[in-house]
Amino acid sequence: MRILLLGARGQVGHELAGTLAPFAQVVASSRAETNLDAEGVRPLVEEAKPDVIVNASAYTDVDGAEKEPELAHAVNARLVGALGEETKRRRAALVHFSTDFVFDGEKPTPYVETDATAPLGEYGRSKLAGERALSEMDAAAVIFRTAWVYSLRRKSFVTTMLRLAREREELAVVTDQIGSPTFCRDLAQAVALILYGCRTNAVEAIAEARGIYHLAGSGSVSRYDFTRAILELDPRRSEHRVKQLRPIRAAEFPLPARRPRATPLDGAKAFAQWGIRLAPWRDALARALT
Numbered sequence: 001m002r003i004l005l006l007g008a009r010g011q012v013g014h015e016l017a018g019t020l021a022p023f024a025q026v027v028a029s030s031r032a033e034t035n036l037d038a039e040g041v042r043p044l045v046e047e048a049k050p051d052v053i054v055n056a057s058a059y060t061d062v063d064g065a066e067k068e069p070e071l072a073h074a075v076n077a078r079l080v081g082a083l084g085e086e087t088k089r090r091r092a093a094l095v096h097f098s099t100d101f102v103f104d105g106e107k108p109t110p111y112v113e114t115d116a117t118a119p120l121g122e123y124g125r126s127k128l129a130g131e132r133a134l135s136e137m138d139a140a141a142v143i144f145r146t147a148w149v150y151s152l153r154r155k156s157f158v159t160t161m162l163r164l165a166r167e168r169e170e171l172a173v174v175t176d177q178i179g180s181p182t183f184c185r186d187l188a189q190a191v192a193l194i195l196y197g198c199r200t201n202a203v204e205a206i207a208e209a210r211g212i213y214h215l216a217g218s219g220s221v222s223r224y225d226f227t228r229a230i231l232e233l234d235p236r237r238s239e240h241r242v243k244q245l246r247p248i249r250a251a252e253f254p255l256p257a258r259r260p261r262a263t264p265l266d267g268a269k270a271f272a273q274w275g276i277r278l279a280p281w282r283d284a285l286a287r288a289l290t
C-alpha cells in the first residue's frame with residue numbers, strides 16, 4: 001500500500017509516520033517541504049501516486065483562526081476539498097481528521113456522529129466546512145473526529161501545564177470545559193490498525209466505510225481535573241513549584257475564541273465498524289508521561 005502522509009511533523013502526523021511504516025510505503029510531506037494550498041496538492045498527489053492519502057495537516061490554532069479565518073479556511077476546508085477531488089480522480093482513498101469543536105458543547109450526553117453541528121468559532125467552522133466538502137463530493141473518505149489531542153513532543157495542553165507547574169506557585173484552570181483527551185500516539189496506532197486491517201483492499205474498504213467516526217480517548221474530564229491528573233502522574237513532580245490549583249470558570253479567562261462547554265465523543269460507531277476503541281484518557285496519560 002502506498003500512503004501519502006500530509007502534516008508529518010504535527011502531533012498526530014509524526015506518530016503516524018512511525019505506525020504506518022511497518023506495512024505501507026509512506027511518502028511523508030510536511031509544511032517544511034510543501035506549504036500546501038489547494039493548487040499545490042495536485043502535483044504532490046501526482047508524484048506520490050498513493051492508494052491512500054492520510055491528511056494529518058491542519059490549521060489547529062483555535063485562537064489564531066479568529067484573527068486569520070481566511071488561512072484557517074484555506075487549509076481546513078479548501079485544501080481538504082482539493083484532496084477529496086484528487087482522491088476521486090485517482091480512485092484512491094482518504095483518511096482525514098476533524099474535531100469535537102464542530103459542536104457547541106451544550107448536549108448533556110456524549111456526542112454521536114449524527115448530532116447537529118454548531119461550531120462556536122472559526123476553527124470549528126473551517127473544520128466543519130472541510131467535512132462537508134468531502135461528504136458533498138461523496139469522496140472515498142473516512143473522517144475521524146478527535147479531541148483534545150496532546151503530545152509530549154510538541155507544545156500541547158499537557159506540556160504547557162507541566163511547564164507552568166515548574167514555573168508558578170498557583171495555576172488557575174477552568175472547570176467548565178469538558179472533553180475527551182487523546183494521546184496522539186494512541187490515535188495514530190488506532191488509525192494504523194484500521195488501515196492494516198484493510199491493507200489488501202484499502203481503497204474499497206475505505207470507500208465502503210466512508211463517513212464520519214468519533215475516535216478520541218475514552219471517557220471525559222474537565223480541564224481542571226485533567227490538569228490535576230497531569231500533575232499527579234508526572235514522574236518529575238518533585239520539581240513542581242505549584243502549590244495550588246485554583247478552579248475557575250471559562251468566563252474568568254477570556255480567550256479570542258469561544259470554546260464549547262462539554263464535547264465528550266461517543267466512540268461506539270468506530271468500535272462497531274472496526275473493533276477499535278481508544279484507551280481511557282487517564283491510562284493513556286499515565287503511559288504518555290512515563
Ligand SMILES: NC(=O)c1ccc[n+]([C@@H]2O[C@H](COP(=O)([O-])OP(=O)(O)OC[C@H]3O[C@@H](n4cnc5c(N)ncnc54)[C@H](OP(=O)(O)O)[C@@H]3O)[C@@H](O)[C@H]2O)c1
Pocket residue numbers: 007008009010011012013030031032034035036037055056057058059060075096097098099100127145146147148149150154
Ligand atoms: N490538537 C488538537 O487538540 C486537535 C483536536 C481535535 C482535532 N484535531 C485534528 O487532528 C488533526 C491533527 O492535529 P494535530 O494536533 O496533529 O495538529 P498539529 O500538531 O498542529 O499538526 C498539524 C500539521 O499541519 C501542518 N500544516 C499546517 N498548515 C499547513 C499547510 N498549509 N501545508 C502543509 N502543512 C501544514 C503543520 O505544519 P507545521 O508543523 O509547520 O506548523 C503541522 O505539522 C487535525 O486535523 C486537527 O484539526 C486536533
